[in-house]
């Protein structure tokens with residue numbers, strides 16, 4: 243048998259096994275790929291679009307400096323609009339697979355809860371905002387000839403310092419930040435959540451911090467979006483902690499180019515969520531924790547319970563604590 247015939251037979255076998263669901267038997271936890279390649283991520287998104295019968299809509303919001311599409315995947319058609327952004331920093335991957343799972347769980351299927359949910363909210367995800375940084379496995383975008391104020395010469399811009407509302411998207415030196423700014427302006431989300439990853443820390447009680455979050459801290463954010471951001475923070479923290487996480491506040495800065503601050507200034511309930519980089523053994527649970535936050539935020543938005551959440555509870559979330567030393 244020729245090599246190509248063997249490959250063809252193997253491909254058919256894989257397709258049959260996958261179609262029968264033999265790869266992930268019911269009841270067994272399915273391993274989620276933490277770092278899908280650029281091509282694999284696109285395949286996953288268009289597979290969701292196909293299998294959801296168009297409930298998940300995938301479209302590029304533009305291209306990275308190296309010409310890779312920056313994808314938006316949108317699900318639902320309700321009046322409450324939520325924007326999730328993942329992986330602005332290319333080497334902080336785990337929000338991306340969480341978002342793909344989220345899109346799968348709310349987009350594929352027609353049970354009454356899913357249909358109700360999609361009637362209440364529209365969730366748009368910028369999935370892997372920085373595909374070039376992912377490919378290079380670094381924080382920045384790809385602009386090696388730039389000498390960025392925020393970023394690294396020879397590499398590129400730190401996208402998450404270039405969302406300043408005072409800079410027009412077309413004048414933005416950090417290409418992907420300009421794309422997100424324009425996308426935000428078109429979508430006008432009530433809530434915007436930005437998923438990142440941080441190092442390892444311990445809280446005051448000696449337990450490891452698994453994630454940290456923060457609302458806008460720059461002066462000038464109006465009371466309404468600030469309150470909303472704190473309510474989102476409380477809902478996310480409560481759900482993540484109930485799932486075994488240990489969530490702290492994130493000690494972030496007040497520079498208005500940071501997405502968390504910029505989208506607060508622009509009127510969204512804007513929150514940063516940082517998953518701790520706890521190593522390979524914890525990646526699946528960290529993806530699940532991010533997924534839990536996505537579900538909790540959208541559910542509380544859909545059923546209105548978000549607005550009955552006490553925003554002052556956000557201030558009682560403990561500080562992050564000290565770095566974990568090996």
Ligand SMILES: [Zn+2]
Nearest residue numbers: 331334438439
């Ligand atoms: Zn980051």
